[in-house]
Amino acid sequence: MIPSVDREAHMETARTVTVASGDSLQRVFVLRNADNVSLPVDRLVLEAGSMADVTIVVMPGVSCDLSLTVDLRGNDARCSLQGVCLCPGDEKVSLSVLLNHNMPSCTSSQLFKSIAGGSSRVNFSGRIVVARGAQKTDATQESHSLLLSDSAKVDSKPQLEIYADDVKCSHGSTIGRLNEDEQFYMRSRGITHHEAKVLQMISFLSPVFAGIPESAVRDQILEETEAAVRRM
């Protein structure tokens, strides 16, 4: 079943996708160049028992300001959001996610990874709001970043607002550099410094893609990502 896309009267420009009860939606959005700097959806509404799995990939050379709101509007809805930002140059990428747990027993997970080099800027802000009645909520959010240069900058702002008292919520955020001991170990086995960094970056990103089922789409995204990482 194809989810409906409609413009809601009170949000003139917002594009909302509603996933009907029991349906599931899986999408991968790849922003490849400067002509392509927005998501085709601003808001996801998940009805009872529905499922959404959305992956966002921001390729090198793309500056963008993305925001996505998810409303879990029925019991037992499940939402998984993940993304990768590759920013080797002077990109400015901002991503904000608002995840509203409105109903009980919903699950959400978020995993975002960015690699920032050059003089790029990455801002991630992720807010999870658990409404008063949304008991048995299970919400996780992780954002991890690698800095490749001294002038790149990453801001990560996780926020949790919890108004229910029987929930499981967690968030984790790290910003780090490529580990030099690992690089030396690989180089001592004859792996070039560049190749060692490529292996490190790919392994850093790979959990984001782990959830995409094996398919031609997945292969193509992995291939494109690896090619982009090799040029970083």
Add this chain to the structure above:
Amino acid sequence: MNDILLEIRGLRASVEDKEILKGVDLTIRRGETHAVMGPNGAGKSTLSAVLAGKENFTVTAGSVTFLGQDLLKMSPEERSWAGIFLSFQYPVEISGVSITNFMKTAVNSHRQAKGLEPMKAGEFLKLMREKMAFVQMKPEFAKREVNVGFSGGEKKRNEIFQMAMLDPTLSILDETDSGLDVDALRIVASGVNALRSPEKSVIVITHYQRLLDYIVPDFVHVLKDGRIVKSAGRELVGEIEEKGYDSIC
């Protein structure tokens, strides 16, 4: 002179302005196995790190030539291509990278350096299976992330497995016995012994005699306070074990 593999002359090295190696001289010929023994803090691990090209050590004086080439001018990967292998005292965990992927990248980097095509997948997997069996690593380790969650013995077996895969001319074993129980020690030592040949040399760096019961050296050197203070044949091992390092020089 062609049989000289490694020649270290007057090597001095520091880390953060603290001098650790204070003039090391050592000559290693093809086919020889040398033990470098010494108390903690003598500079044993610094010596192996400097030979492998670790960047946080500064060489302040002296020279190291490997097969006639200036080793100190080479990057760590160039040293590996030239035939040097360091078995780490603390093998590094690389999460997200499988042993297969890691080794394939390493083997093909070596081949590329020699101007060869990448190894065919089937041929590579066969070689891996063979060398893993050689150090009694279970086949499922091929899919595991490098050293992640390995026991001490598994990490050291993984080192010797990599050594077997890369077939180095000079192997440096840095405290390979640390953290090993007797069974693992035997496996590791028999792996190393099987790789010894008249063309190849081994440096065993160790604090204790234990490993040298299994990998019997031709020459033994005592490193103390950044210098080699005594060199002799294998009989020196017993003398050290009996009298301790303090009685030697």
